[in-house]
Amino acid sequence: MSKLFIRIFLLFYSVNLCAQDPDQIWDQYLNQVPEKISFYLAKGKPGIDMEVIRRLDANHSIVRLKNGGVRLTENLIPVNNSWKSNIDWSKEPSLFFVKTIGAIDWDQYVGVELIGKYKGTCLIKTSPQLITELINSPKIIHISNESVDPSIEARVIDMNLNPNRINKIHHFFPELDGAGRTISIQENQYDKNDLDLLGRNVESTLGSEIIDIHSTEMATIIAGAGNSFLTGRGVAMSANITTSDFVTVLPDADEDYQSLNVRIQNHSYGTVIESFYGAQAEAFDQSAHDNPELLHVFSSGNQGTAVSTDGKYAGVSGFANLTGNFKMAKNVLVVGSVDTTGNEVVFSSRGPAYDGRIKPELAAYSVVGSSNSAALVSGTAALLQQQYQVMNGTEMPASLTRALLINSSEDIHATGPDYVTGYGSINAYESLRSLQNNQIYSGVISDGEAIQFALSVPVNARDLKITLSWTDPPSDIGSFKALVNDLDIRLLNSSNEETLPWILSTTANSEDLVQAATRGKDRLNNNEQISIETTDDLNYTIEVMGFDVTGSQEFFVVYQYDQVETFEWDYPTGSDNMPYNGESGSYFRWKSTLTETEGVLEFSVDDGLTWEVLDSNVDLSMGYWRWNQIPDLTTTALARIRTATQSFVTEDFTISRPLDVSVGFVCSDSVRLQWPQVTGVSNYEVSNMGSKFLEPFQTTTDTAIVIKNAGGIADYRFSVLPIMETKPLLPSATLDYTRQGIECFVFSFFQEVALDTGIYLNLQLGTVYGIERITFKRVSASGNRIIDVIEAPENPEIRILDDAPNQGNNIHSMVIDFINGEQIEQQVTNTWYLTEVPILIFPNPVVNTSELNVFTKEPETINPVFRIFDAKGIEVVSVPVKSTQNNIPLNGLRSGLYFYRFEDGSAGYSGRFVIK
Numbered sequence: 001m002s003k004l005f006i007r008i009f010l011l012f013y014s015v016n017l018c019a020q021d022p023d024q025i026w027d028q029y030l031n032q033v034p035e036k037i038s039f040y041l042a043k044g045k046p047g048i049d050m051e052v053i054r055r056l057d058a059n060h061s062i063v064r065l066k067n068g069g070v071r072l073t074e075n076l077i078p079v080n081n082s083w084k085s086n087i088d089w090s091k092e093p094s095l096f097f098v099k100t101i102g103a104i105d106w107d108q109y110v111g112v113e114l115i116g117k118y119k120g121t122c123l124i125k126t127s128p129q130l131i132t133e134l135i136n137s138p139k140i141i142h143i144s145n146e147s148v149d150p151s152i153e154a155r156v157i158d159m160n161l162n163p164n165r166i167n168k169i170h171h172f173f174p175e176l177d178g179a180g181r182t183i184s185i186q187e188n189q190y191d192k193n194d195l196d197l198l199g200r201n202v203e204s205t206l207g208s209e210i211i212d213i214h215s216t217e218m219a220t221i222i223a224g225a226g227n228s229f230l231t232g233r234g235v236a237m238s239a240n241i242t243t244s245d246f247v248t249v250l251p252d253a254d255e256d257y258q259s260l261n262v263r264i265q266n267h268s269y270g271t272v273i274e275s276f277y278g279a280q281a282e283a284f285d286q287s288a289h290d291n292p293e294l295l296h297v298f299s300s301g302n303q304g305t306a307v308s309t310d311g312k313y314a315g316v317s318g319f320a321n322l323t324g325n326f327k328m329a330k331n332v333l334v335v336g337s338v339d340t341t342g343n344e345v346v347f348s349s350r351g352p353a354y355d356g357r358i359k360p361e362l363a364a365y366s367v368v369g370s371s372n373s374a375a376l377v378s379g380t381a382a383l384l385q386q387q388y389q390v391m392n393g394t395e396m397p398a399s400l401t402r403a404l405l406i407n408s409s410e411d412i413h414a415t416g417p418d419y420v421t422g423y424g425s426i427n428a429y430e431s432l433r434s435l436q437n438n439q440i441y442s443g444v445i446s447d448g449e450a451i452q453f454a455l456s457v458p459v460n461a462r463d464l465k466i467t468l469s470w471t472d473p474p475s476d477i478g479s480f481k482a483l484v485n486d487l488d489i490r491l492l493n494s495s496n497e498e499t500l501p502w503i504l505s506t507t508a509n510s511e512d513l514v515q516a517a518t519r520g521k522d523r524l525n526n527n528e529q530i531s532i533e534t535t536d537d538l539n540y541t542i543e544v545m546g547f548d549v550t551g552s553q554e555f556f557v558v559y560q561y562d563q564v565e566t567f568e569w570d571y572p573t574g575s576d577n578m579p580y581n582g583e584s585g586s587y588f589r590w591k592s593t594l595t596e597t598e599g600v601l602e603f604s605v606d607d608g609l610t611w612e613v614l615d616s617n618v619d620l621s622m623g624y625w626r627w628n629q630i631p632d633l634t635t636t637a638l639a640r641i642r643t644a645t646q647s648f649v650t651e652d653f654t655i656s657r658p659l660d661v662s663v664g665f666v667c668s669d670s671v672r673l674q675w676p677q678v679t680g681v682s683n684y685e686v687s688n689m690g691s692k693f694l695e696p697f698q699t700t701t702d703t704a705i706v707i708k709n710a711g712g713i714a715d716y717r718f719s720v721l722p723i724m725e726t727k728p729l730l731p732s733a734t735l736d737y738t739r740q741g742i743e744c745f746v747f748s749f750f751q752e753v754a755l756d757t758g759i760y761l762n763l764q765l766g767t768v769y770g771i772e773r774i775t776f777k778r779v780s781a782s783g784n785r786i787i788d789v790i791e792a793p794e795n796p797e798i799r800i801l802d803d804a805p806n807q808g809n810n811i812h813s814m815v816i817d818f819i820n821g822e823q824i825e826q827q828v829t830n831t832w833y834l835t836e837v838p839i840l841i842f843p844n845p846v847v848n849t850s851e852l853n854v855f856t857k858e859p860e861t862i863n864p865v866f867r868i869f870d871a872k873g874i875e876v877v878s879v880p881v882k883s884t885q886n887n888i889p890l891n892g893l894r895s896g897l898y899f900y901r902f903e904d905g906s907a908g909y910s911g912r913f914v915i916k
Contacts, residue, residue: 681729841911
């Protein structure tokens, strides 16, 4: 091999070799080879007696000989260890990822601390000086400083299961709720006592000690039970949850996934933009390969406008800004965000991957962060896994889960995939339907082999879509591309004409990266997709070929198609409410293949006897219409799309707002819950929080219940669900009656001074239920005086005036007499009222270590002053009076007689007091 050729090759690869000058790299590679040769630069395809350590490009690899022999030929050149390092020293790193061959005893190195480990990948803490020693070890094949500072990628739940058709699964297949699934959340610990997550935590030693609201929110999106309210109901509401600390940003051990029964792990976090295939990416690909039923789901990141500073796409604005090297893995799903109508959101990080692969693979709803989008996909994957287990009695391979989610996603923008939303926004219901209909092929293929599957479609089929997915062996760290086993798919019609999968431009400029997909052979991705809008044949052949395969490779193919002249409602279903969460505005959603593209949207609240037009010119191809002005009604309703020749009616849905439940009283032996009457509601179902879910407690036709023997209730949290005939409306939010500030009937009782008018007594009750009368009194040493008596009060908020209060301190009491003979009395004190005298002081005498209390009328000026003089007339205290009630510190004044003067503008008021 010529020196010039190797220099040209090294110039191409210099970015991954510390970005040094080609001549320097040449010297490091060839002129400083250690005496004991361990690694070689191989040209061409390495032989079977060689172990590939890193693929530098299609024709060059770093290898070592399996038999230990030395075969110096023109195709095999010894090299030193400089290729092992990919460290950005400008970041002054102290943490390093080290990839080893075989086990290393780190105790033999002074100054090395092992932080984390996944198989042959170790995260260590050490000094830069020690890296020189480590890099020369023949057991070490890679050292890098990838980011291990993960941060969350959303803070707020914007729960909405409708855009991705998860609501449709909940309605038509309520038995699919994630039961029996365990989903791991790799980040900080979630709140195990959260109302929507109770009783479903799987304990492990992997969790962080830090409890974080973000992890709680991700757990709620994935598996929230909806105990708190509708917006607390996640995708797989009966699934179990566990957590794993993300401090090392590495996978958990295989045995941990197996012992915890985890087959989905959600990663809603990111680090920095890293566009290369590093130790973390290789580790997650290894984890997926060694645990073929385990699906890792990552958020794409929230850096959609950022620019990468390394790799092939450095400097390309708005692309290649995925947040974390681990998102370069190929056997995972990376999920971006779209809004409720499928439009891209500017914050969502974009691909391509470092080698031009399609990233993210999918998108899902969120307008606040890609964390939430990833959580939606993780929950959906759990439902698919549950359905597969029911159908087959075994666990579903993760590559099939990927194929189902990718194939049924709704294409966005131009036809085919893109680097913003991948293959599209997930449609959970369509993915489930493909699985239930067994629209799946599978096989195991070898190099050069071709496997064919016959596919028949009906005469009215359209939008045929086919996806091939496989779990690829992990690539070598630093390899020029991640794909190892290269499979190809093509679609043949009855005339043997082929259709190839979609591919994207990988050129490193933004103009090419936004170009629409074209058809060709895919040499990068382990997910490949073919779609055709119209089918011109009834019989097709799907062919999968092993283009470049080592050993054998399992694969899965999923297909689906629509049929022309069909219309299907997606929202609302018979389980849905408008607005979906009680707020203003909701979208009608449908799927239409009608040749008629315009229709009239109407709704009815009298079971279809009469209809009101919402829009007389709806574009059916849009698939949605926003109902902004939903009437303030509580009713069941129907909606329909009417074309010139057909009509399509929804199931009965409801229009309602959340029920407002309050607490009437919390007494030692009973508690009253109450709510307003809802027109048309036949009964109310009251539920009490159980160990995991809300459980039925009592059904009533009344607008209140009194819970007897309240001390015997295991949980203080209740919810009320109004039922209209047989249709449930929106429930109340679940409330804890011990935290509403209400004791036994009385919410608050306080005095309010009105200058020159008197003192108002303000009473707020939880309820007037069972009250015979309320008596208000002014309390004094000379005897109590009744201020007012209210018989059979109707309003729980009462305000009365004591128009002749005492000059000075006033004490008032309130007595509630109940119909059953019981009585409640409550007293309020320490309201001072002065109209006849300008100032009052107390106590008198006063102790010199305490304070003198000074009460005045409302000052006439903005800067009145209170002064104290001793018996000789010397001023010892002068303080501004800031309010009508003041505490004057005496600061240890000597005992004796003192005089005071209150100066308010031109007026002055004097007196005397004794300090003891």
